[in-house]
Amino acid sequence: MTQQDRRRIAAGLADGLSYREIARRLDRPTSTITREIARNGGPAGYRPQQAHEATIQRARRGTPAPPQAAAPPVATMEQELIEMAVRAGMPRTAARVHHDLMLAPDGRRTAGELRRRLNVSPASVSVAVNYLVQHGYARRERDSRRRRDIYVIDNDAWYRSVLISRRQTLETVRATMAAAESFGLDSPVGQRLAKTASFLERVSLDMIESADRWRPLLT
Template sequence: MITAAGMPRMPARVLMALVAAPAGGYTAAELAERLEVSPAAVSGAVRYLQDAHFARRLPSAGRRRDRYDLVADSFHSVVIGNLPVYIRMADYVEKIAAATGDEPAAAERAAQMAGFLRFMAERMPQLVDEWIAQRDANPTGP
């Protein structure tokens, strides 16, 4: 399902394994064994998830192998972190709309896209606040 939302397959698999991870997460070797994939595949997936702020590396004092775990509240943190991207993208798309000249269909498409991106950038913080309030009011489930 996560690949349907746009995440590459291996990072999606590692993400779901981390959702089910015990306290303290998994080592890369444990992830590779659990998913029956190569350590190289896990390495690339973990790097992707770290870059996207979904996973974090937990150094293990006195051990050579780091552990990986989910970032707390990663999904709504990622959404909020991307809001400046939505605004910059809306600005850019509006410039495209202005440059279309005598192409009203292109200008309309660009205006719709920019409007949606600005709407999302405005509403997402409110939705995340609502989620946090709901989560805190009912910590055992939705």
């Protein structure tokens, strides 16, 4: 693997790409990318220059890299859940924070706890939590006695995320319908945009009706 490959791996991790997507862009097996990252600091600590130098040193010594212990089943399952969230569009650090909040017995963590558990910077935690709060996956509480924020994921988080998604979809509906009217509802473009707006509006209505119907499952 070249130094340029390693820089592209680091860039992919910074952009929140999955190992599979990074491997596709480098035209290499996913297992190769997984080993490369695991033996050089993991996703949070991967540094392309250090990884390249470490590989050169191993080659000079003529000793292979230490074998990686097989990940326990629970760890493998947790990593797959995070990768699924990333593939669905969630930034990687936000996916890791969300998953760690899910694992908390009371669904609560402070910024310091998240930083230590995930080995990420305070700024990374802040950006990730802002994303989760913005999309309804978590909420922020204030601990007035210790003057700190506590981040919470509760049973209603998924319902809130559906409401926010619906609101965003309706904003798209309004913008699309306005564009349709500007082109003219009798024109081919206007008709296409109007049909799109109608479809999205119906889907959003079905979404909220379904969420309201099944919300008791969360209580």
